[in-house]
Amino acid sequence: MNRLKLVFSMILLLAVVSCGGGKDDQSGTTSSQKFKLDYSTHKLTEKLKWITNNNEPLIASSKAVKGGTFNSYIQTFPLTFRVVGPDSNNFTRSYFLNNHMSLMGYQPNTDKLLPELATHWAYGKDGKTMYFKLDKNAKWSDGKPVTADDFIYTLEFMRSPHIKAPWYNDYYTREIASVKKYEDGVMSVTASKKIPDLWLTLNIAPTPKHFYGELNENFVKDFNWKTEPNTGPYILKEFSKGKYLLFERKKDWWARDYRYFKNRYNVDYFRLTVIRDVNVAYEYFKKGKLDTFAATRPSVWHEKANGEIFDKGYVEKLWFYNDDRRPTWGLYLNLDREIFKDRNLRYALAHSINFNKLNKQILRNEAERLNTFYTGYGKYSNKRIRAREYDLKKVAKYMTTSGWKRGADGIWEKGGKRFSVTLTYGQSLFTPRVVVLKEESKKAGVELNLELLDASTSYKKVMEKKHDIAYMGWSTSFRPAPWQSFHSANAHKSQTNNINNMDDPAMDNLINRYRNSGSEKERIILSHKIQDMIHESGAWIPLEMVNFSRSLHWRWIKYPDIPGYKTSSDIFSYPAAGGFFWIDKDMKEQTIDAMKSDKTFKPVTRIVKKYK
Amino acid sequence: MRINPLTRDRIKKFKKMKRGYYSFILLAVLVVVSLFAECIANSRALLVYFDGKIYMPTYGDIIPGKTFGLGYDYETNYRDLKIKINDEKLNGFVIMPLIPYNPYENDFKEGKYPPFPPSLTEKHYLGTDKTGRDIAARLLYGFRIAFFFSIALMIMTYSVGISVGSAMGYFGGRFDLYFQRIIEIWSNIPSLYVIIIISSIVIPNALLLLLVMFFFDWTKMTWYMRTAVYKEREKEYVLAARSIGASDRRVIFRHILPNTVSIIITFVPFSIAGGISSLTALDYLGFGLRPPTPSWGNILSEGYEHFSAAPWIGISAIAALVIILTMVTFIGEAVRESFDPKLFTTYE
Numbered sequence: 040m041n042r043l044k045l046v047f048s049m050i051l052l053l054a055v056v057s058c059g060g061g062k063d064d065q066s067g068t069t070s071s072q073k074f075k076l077d078y079s080t081h082k083l084t085e086k087l088k089w090i091t092n093n094n095e096p097l098i099a100s101s102k103a104v105k106g107g108t109f110n111s112y113i114q115t116f117p118l119t120f121r122v123v124g125p126d127s128n129n130f131t132r133s134y135f136l137n138n139h140m141s142l143m144g145y146q147p148n149t150d151k152l153l154p155e156l157a158t159h160w161a162y163g164k165d166g167k168t169m170y171f172k173l174d175k176n177a178k179w180s181d182g183k184p185v186t187a188d189d190f191i192y193t194l195e196f197m198r199s200p201h202i203k204a205p206w207y208n209d210y211y212t213r214e215i216a217s218v219k220k221y222e223d224g225v226m227s228v229t230a231s232k233k234i235p236d237l238w239l240t241l242n243i244a245p246t247p248k249h250f251y252g253e254l255n256e257n258f259v260k261d262f263n264w265k266t267e268p269n270t271g272p273y274i275l276k277e278f279s280k281g282k283y284l285l286f287e288r289k290k291d292w293w294a295r296d297y298r299y300f301k302n303r304y305n306v307d308y309f310r311l312t313v314i315r316d317v318n319v320a321y322e323y324f325k326k327g328k329l330d331t332f333a334a335t336r337p338s339v340w341h342e343k344a345n346g347e348i349f350d351k352g353y354v355e356k357l358w359f360y361n362d363d364r365r366p367t368w369g370l371y372l373n374l375d376r377e378i379f380k381d382r383n384l385r386y387a388l389a390h391s392i393n394f395n396k397l398n399k400q401i402l403r404n405e406a407e408r409l410n411t412f413y414t415g416y417g418k419y420s421n422k423r424i425r426a427r428e429y430d431l432k433k434v435a436k437y438m439t440t441s442g443w444k445r446g447a448d449g450i451w452e453k454g455g456k457r458f459s460v461t462l463t464y465g466q467s468l469f470t471p472r473v474v475v476l477k478e479e480s481k482k483a484g485v486e487l488n489l490e491l492l493d494a495s496t497s498y499k500k501v502m503e504k505k506h507d508i509a510y511m512g513w514s515t516s517f518r519p520a521p522w523q524s525f526h527s528a529n530a531h532k533s534q535t536n537n538i539n540n541m542d543d544p545a546m547d548n549l550i551n552r553y554r555n556s557g558s559e560k561e562r563i564i565l566s567h568k569i570q571d572m573i574h575e576s577g578a579w580i581p582l583e584m585v586n587f588s589r590s591l592h593w594r595w596i597k598y599p600d601i602p603g604y605k606t607s608s609d610i611f612s613y614p615a616a617g618g619f620f621w622i623d624k625d626m627k628e629q630t631i632d633a634m635k636s637d638k639t640f641k642p643v644t645r646i647v648k649k650y651k
Numbered sequence: 652m653r654i655n656p657l658t659r660d661r662i663k664k665f666k667k668m669k670r671g672y673y674s675f676i677l678l679a680v681l682v683v684v685s686l687f688a689e690c691i692a693n694s695r696a697l698l699v700y701f702d703g704k705i706y707m708p709t710y711g712d713i714i715p716g717k718t719f720g721l722g723y724d725y726e727t728n729y730r731d732l733k734i735k736i737n738d739e740k741l742n743g744f745v746i747m748p749l750i751p752y753n754p755y756e757n758d759f760k761e762g763k764y765p766p767f768p769p770s771l772t773e774k775h776y777l778g779t780d781k782t783g784r785d786i787a788a789r790l791l792y793g794f795r796i797a798f799f800f801s802i803a804l805m806i807m808t809y810s811v812g813i814s815v816g817s818a819m820g821y822f823g824g825r826f827d828l829y830f831q832r833i834i835e836i837w838s839n840i841p842s843l844y845v846i847i848i849i850s851s852i853v854i855p856n857a858l859l860l861l862l863v864m865f866f867f868d869w870t871k872m873t874w875y876m877r878t879a880v881y882k883e884r885e886k887e888y889v890l891a892a893r894s895i896g897a898s899d900r901r902v903i904f905r906h907i908l909p910n911t912v913s914i915i916i917t918f919v920p921f922s923i924a925g926g927i928s929s930l931t932a933l934d935y936l937g938f939g940l941r942p943p944t945p946s947w948g949n950i951l952s953e954g955y956e957h958f959s960a961a962p963w964i965g966i967s968a969i970a971a972l973v974i975i976l977t978m979v980t981f982i983g984e985a986v987r988e989s990f991d992p993k994l995f996t997t998y999e
Contacts, residue, residue: 341764342960400759400783435724447712449726470942471782475757477943482725491942493851 076195076218078188083221087161087170091154095146099302099619100599105288107622109306109614110329112314116281119263123197123204134286134311137615138271141244142171142190142228144299147363147606150417152238153299156185156245156270162237166557167216168229169241175224178293179247179268187226189245191218196246201258214240233557239517245270272304273615284311286615305621309614324591327353327631330622331592331611337403340589352640353630355594360587360651363606364415368512370462370580375531375540376507378460385577387437387451388460388508389427391483392580396429397475402583409581411570413519418563421570426581434483451484459486464510465497473510503533504540510582511538518562519553521569526550539578546572586651594640595627596620605650664989671985674978681975685795692750692788696729701736701743709748750774752785754792754945759783766953766961778963780953786967789945794975796940797947800857801926804864805919811869813915816876817903821884827877834870842867843932850938857940864929872918879911913990920983924976931972947972 118126122135143160144153152160157171177185196202197211216231228241247268251258266275272295276287286309294300312329314320321343324332334340334356348354370392372379379385398406411424427433438451438458446452450459462473470491477487487508492500501509513524513536523529527547529537549572553565573579588608598620602610607617614620633640654662666672689709690697699706701719708714708729716723719732733745751774752758758779760767765783769776777786815834819827846863853859883889884907892906927947933939934948942949947968954965 396759400757400764403764431723431725445715445724449713449715449724467937467942474755474782474784474943478755478757482723484725489942496851 076191078191078220081219081221083170083223083225085163085170087163089159089161089172090152091159092146092151093154093298095149095151095153095299097299098599098601098604098617101302102597103302103305103599103619103621104623105305105307105621107306107308107624107627109309109611109622111309111311111331111612111614112320112323112329113284113311114313114315114317116284116313120266120275121259121262122267123207124202124259127204131284131311133613134284134615135267135269135275137613138269138273138286139244140270140294141242143238143242147604160238163227163229165229166233167231167237168227169238170221170225170227173224173226174293176293177270179250179270180274180289181247181250181268183247183249183268185245185270187218187220187224189248190226190228190243191220192248192251193243193246194218196251196254199254199258201254201256203259215243218243235557235559235562236518271615272300272618273309276308282313285309286311302619304615304618306614327593330596331590333609333612334589334591335585335587337405339591341403344591349642350639351634352642353594353634354591355643355645357590357592357598357602357610358587358644358646359589359602359607359610360646360648361603361605361607362415362586362650363608364413364515364517365409365584365586366512366514367409367412367579367581368584369409369510369582371501371506371509371511371538372578372580373504373506373508373538373540374542374576374578375504376460378456378458378507379578381441382577383437383441384443384458386427387434387458387483388480388485389577389580390430390433390437391480391485392427392476392582393429393479394426394582396479397472398583401471401475405587406583406585409584411581412521412524412573412579413566413570414584415515416519416566419519419566421567424570424574427577429479429483431483434485438484445484449481449484450486457486458484459488460507461488461490462508462510463490463492463497463500463506465492465494467491469510501538502535504531504538506538509538519566519569521550521566521573522554525569525573539576541576541578543572543576546576593627594630594643595623597623597626601647601649661989665985668985668988671981671983671988674981675985678975678978678982681794682798685791685798688791688795691748692752692754692785692791693748694729694751694753694756695726696732696745696747698746699729699732699743700745701732701741703742750776750785750788750791752788754784754788755943757783758785766957766964768961769963777967778961780950780964781957781961784943786950786964789950790947790967790971792945793947793950794971796857796944797927797930798923800861800930801923804861804868804926805922807861807865808869808922809872809915811865812872813876813908815869816873817880817907817911819873820877820880820882821899821903821907823881830873831877834873837867838870840867846933847936847938850933855938855941857944860930860933860939864926872915875914875918876911879914880907883907883910917983917987917990920979920986924979924983927979928972928976 113131115130117129117131119129120135121127122132122139140155142155142157144155145151146153154174156174156177158174159172161170162168163170173185173187179185194211194215194217197204197207200208202208214231216229219227219229221227228243230237230240234240250268251262272292273286273288276285278284288304288307314323320329321332321339323329325348332339334344340356344356349356372385372388374380394408398404398408408426410426411421413420441453443451443453443458446457450457452458462476464473470489473487473489477489480487497509500506501511523536525537525539525541525546527542527544529535530540530542546569549565549569553562553569556562556565588610590611592611596611598610602619603617610617611620632638684691689695693709695708697707697709699708699719706714708727713726715725716727719727721727721732721735729745729747730751733747735741736743736745758775759765765779766781767773767775767779767783769778775785775787777790779785780789815830819830842864845867849855849863850860855863880903889902889906892902897906930939931946931948931951934946935952936948937952939948940946950964950968951972954961954968958965
């Protein structure tokens with residue numbers, strides 16, 4: 040599921056690149072030669088109210104102990120260690136990025152900013168600037184201090200044509216106007232315009248100036264396999280191409296005793312071994328060569344996770360309910376199709392989708408139904424909206440209102456046309472699901488023709504808006520971003536994310552106001568209205584969301600009673616992201632001995648419902 | 652109909668080859684049966700007697716549930732109807748087919764998750780797949796599709812392969828030389844990869860798949876036909892036909908072709924087996940017919956996926972494949988034996 044999310048977020052990013060990039064070629068070629076960046080020290084004139092959130096609740100447990108090697112796996116070896124430029128958007132990138140700290144952190148439970156590389160921050164009067172006091176202890180992994188220059192250098196780096204990353208070139212030119220250095224370790228970042236959630240854009244990460252220096256056209260090649268100095272808890276220690284990556288905890292990491300970082304990042308090493316097949320990886324896990332295994336999918340949790348190692352209590356199970364923004368899995372109707380021009384038919388289709396049966400029979404009643412397009416966005420989510428239920432009477436009502444009749448084969452007909460539409464999807468994993476939907480919608484008099492395509496072909500078809508109905512989901516963003524999905528500027532043309540071809544002036548108006556508003560209150564109201572309109576349009580039929588993550592782990596892996604933030608989807612996969620778990624060495628020895636002498640323990644399945 | 656005494660001998664010889672002959676009869680019966688698959692594996696009843704009226708819902712339009720007082724507009728669930736008639740002691744009866752499930756419907760159970768093991772009481776004789784569809788029904792319908800698919804493929808490849816091959820043998824010379832080179836190049840195209848590439852770009856349906864497979868398969872027959880015709884055209888009857896002014900086409904198709912038919916016939920069973928296995932292989936790899944079409948390859952890949960948890964899926968599909976392909980091979984063997992020219996022809 041997570042890999043899937045990742046793929047979709049990559050796709051989303053690509054889509055943004057292809058619809059956003061292109062015309063700003065001049066900005067792409069901006070280089071330090073053309074626009075000299077200002078590395079000089081300014082005098083701070085503005086009176087600022089400094090903020091620091093030092094008393095936010097903690098997740099980490101004081102019981103945590105340091106030590107041990109955590110073994111995990113990746114399916115492919117990355118093509119580069121760079122985090123920007125060609126081939127960098129790969130699965131392993133997160134392991135590197137997690138070790139690049141930004142100015143501020145974020146506590147999802149309380150929705151508060153936390154100090155990271157900056158100890159304090161303040162908002163400027165112009166509404167576009169934020170000021171930061173840099174942590175004087177902050178150091179790069181090579182021992183050099185982190186300075187404001189490294190943040191100014193981020194702009195130089197990200198705007199350089201040599202990194203061959205047009206999206207970043209564009210983003211750091213269009214969104215961020217400047218980074219300035221002041222006396223006493225103070226710096227500021229200024230956005231190019233007033234925007235809501237200003238911190239989200241301005242919370243940049245430093246780039247080690249002393250490491251990269253002046254970039255040249257060989258950057259992509261020269262730095263392909265270089266380990267960039269970082270500011271986080273781990274650094275890549277050794278690797279063997281195609282085989283493994285080994286990260287080491289920095290023993291004298293500058294932030295190790297900080298309140299928010301204490302008792303975290305406990306394992307001394309984490310090793311990512313390349314195992315190309317998930318089933319093979321599971322066999323490794325069963326032998327104890329991997330410490331944890333993701334088990335969110337019912338097929339792993341219910342079917343694979345049985346047998347001796349579980350019955351004898353060597354391996355434990357964790358079921359963690361989370362509360363996060365949800366990907367928008369559902370059926371996307373193409374409103375440019377003649378048959379979907381009639382809203383009654385869209386409603387009728389929605390009422391012929393038997394989600395409950397799908398959930399009960401295929402998803403083991405473990406999924407929940409999405410109701411609104413932006414679910415899990417806190418106040419921005421419109422919680423009044425309810426997805427249309429399977430209801431044959433309502434189908435009949437909508438269809439007869441529009442003058443359709445049931446044909447001899449039970450399918451609705453009008454003027455020689457049948458209510459027969461194609462459902463395109465891109466994963467064979469979904470076949471059982473759509474088979475159920477098809478059989479159930481037949482009862483409602485709607486014929487769904489299934490079309491399984493290979494993932495990229497399916498994506499291409501949908502992006503070219505050639506589908507009738509597409510079963511897919513977009514990954515999430517921090518706030519609802521309706522412009523890309525529902526604004527008419529993105530309708531009727533290929534390679535944009537408005538795959539419904541939604542083209543409604545009233546919707547455009549709401550979206551424009553939402554985008555231009557600086558007031559959170561107004562944006563929340565507008566966001567609700569937009570979701571109401573999406574619901575009324577019937578263009579998107581919400582399907583499943585999975586509100587938990589599940590893992591299997593050997594019993595020596597320990598974690599706090601509440602193992603993660605409310606938005607955590609992966610408790611163990613990224614030791615440098617949450618890093619709340621630890622390895623109990625004594626217990627590991629005890630377990631290995633027990634396995635030899637056939638001693639057993641009580642089987643354990645922990646279910647954490649705090650954020651359900 | 653007058654049967655050529657040579658053919659009569661051949662048939663007699665074929666009948667003597669017991670395993671080939673019985674395989675032929677069995678396969679013929681299977682093919683005929685599969686033509687009426689709707690009467691054997693179907694969720695629609697064969698016969699319903701209700702309120703003094705007789706219904707035969709197997710073919711034709713759907714009969715909505717309210718006809719039988721079930722209160723819904725969609726198609727009657729005849730299994731439920733049967734239970735209802737029994738339970739409420741209503742005046743009527745329902746005769747269900749042997750396998751009371753169609754190959755598309757999901758038979759789900761409360762609190763349990765498919766695949767379900769074989770069960771005589773549930774009438775899932777070979778169990779269900781992972782979406783609760785009856786495997787026996789899917790095998791039967793899948794057989795029909797695969798068999799007629801390979802017949803169609805064979806007709807197409809043979810008509811082109813035989814024509815081109817005969818022309819090559821008959822005309823000889825440059826025409827032969829050029830075509831030989833073209834076919835050599837053609838048959839070096841890795842067809843499986845091309846099919847995989849094509850089916851990831853366009854959306855393959857049965858017809859397209861047929862065309863693509865035909866595109867690569869037609870070359871096989873050309874070589875045999877070329878050799879046979881090369882030999883035949885030197886014979887006297889050909890000379891005779893030409894001397895009375897028969898056109899080339901007439902000579903090839905009226906005179907030479909009937910004399911090479913034994914070669915063609917011996918290849919037929921193997922071509923059918925080949926067609927079935929290539930379609931199954933493509934389906935298995937996920938590049939064949941689209942879901943939810945019942946297909947053996949699809950069942951096979953599900954069987955692989957669930958082999959430890961649900962062995963009946965894989966076993967059913969493998970057994971079906973082995974049985975059908977063995978039968979076809981037996982037939983092929985018998986045909987080849989009985990058409991052996993050494994038995995009935997004498998060389999001058």
